[in-house]
Amino acid sequence: MQRLIYTIGITALMMGCSLMNKFPSENYYQFSYYRNYYQQNDSLIFEIQNPLKCPLRVSISSKDKELKQLVNLFDTITLKENSDTLLKFYFPFEKDLEINFRSVFGSLNKEIKKVTIAFPFCEGKTHKILQGYNGRYSHSTNYSRYALDFDLKVNDTICSADEGFVVGVIEDYKYGGSSKKWKNNDKSNFITIYHPHSGLFTQYVHLIHKGSFVKIGDKVRRGQAIGLSGTTGFTSVEHLHFNVLKPSYSGGLVSTEIEFCGGSLGKNLKYKDTVKNVQKESTITK
Numbered sequence: 001m002q003r004l005i006y007t008i009g010i011t012a013l014m015m016g017c018s019l020m021n022k023f024p025s026e027n028y029y030q031f032s033y034y035r036n037y038y039q040q041n042d043s044l045i046f047e048i049q050n051p052l053k054c055p056l057r058v059s060i061s062s063k064d065k066e067l068k069q070l071v072n073l074f075d076t077i078t079l080k081e082n083s084d085t086l087l088k089f090y091f092p093f094e095k096d097l098e099i100n101f102r103s104v105f106g107s108l109n110k111e112i113k114k115v116t117i118a119f120p121f122c123e124g125k126t127h128k129i130l131q132g133y134n135g136r137y138s139h140s141t142n143y144s145r146y147a148l149d150f151d152l153k154v155n156d157t158i159c160s161a162d163e164g165f166v167v168g169v170i171e172d173y174k175y176g177g178s179s180k181k182w183k184n185n186d187k188s189n190f191i192t193i194y195h196p197h198s199g200l201f202t203q204y205v206h207l208i209h210k211g212s213f214v215k216i217g218d219k220v221r222r223g224q225a226i227g228l229s230g231t232t233g234f235t236s237v238e239h240l241h242f243n244v245l246k247p248s249y250s251g252g253l254v255s256t257e258i259e260f261c262g263g264s265l266g267k268n269l270k271y272k273d274t275v276k277n278v279q280k281e282s283t284i285t286k
């Protein structure tokens with residue numbers, strides 16, 4: 001009998017492990033937007049709507065020869081926050097078209113202001129740095145180079161580093177892992193916030209399943225609780241991956257350096273350093 005219980009126990013444990021690491025087949029997106037195209041008489045018409053409280057750059061592409069020449073003329077369209085656009089082009093070809101839309105956050109015309117921001121956790125809390133700028137484990141691309149990992153545990157509260165608007169939320173993933181497939185496919189829950197006064201974006205990554213307190217369009221204050229930390233996506237330990245980003249000519253957003261309230265420079269924060277959020281003023285202790 002004891003042996004049977006033991007066997008059942010082992011089986012349950014194994015099932016638990018396989019569930020923990022179940023790689024999701026679904027893909028979730030942090031926002032959606034309306035885009036459409038149709039031919040009318042000799043015209044090709046595009047309709048695009050930006051539902052977000054941040055600028056959105058949309059590019060259109062197609063393998064079709066005639067259409068390729070046409071879309072090369074305007075390349076990327078920048079839509080202001082919460083705006084619609086309708087583009088009409090002379091296009092006298094009757095054919096089935098396959099058109100792809102690609103969207104990225106931010107406007108290249110928006111000036112980026114130098115600001116200091118709060119640490120992305122609750123006022124009064126202390127946390128350790130697990131990975132700093134240019135960390136070899138996962139902070140080595142243009143998108144992640146100046147990210148910081150803080151040692152938040154599962155269910156610890158994440159707070160907005162600055163005031164702004166929520167422009168992206170994914171909270172439907174359940175699992176995480178550290179193998180190659182997790183690294184090569186982003187399956188993490190996260191929140192993206194746009195900060196209009198600085199032009200910067202901040203991202204808070206690896207939240208638990210259904211761990212966001214905010215939704216797209218919400219206005220948030222600096223220090224406001226926005227979600228719960230977790231281990232979804234590519235990670236080997238529980239932590240909060242925090243990234244500050246700005247629009248880039250080379251594509252979407254790129255990671256950028258930041259200074260925290262109280263004078264802590266992100267670039268000086270190294271593995272095992274302890275940082276404290278004190279009344280939204282932050283200090284570093286080695």
Ligand SMILES: [Zn+2]
Nearest residue numbers: 147148149241
């Ligand atoms: Zn990280």
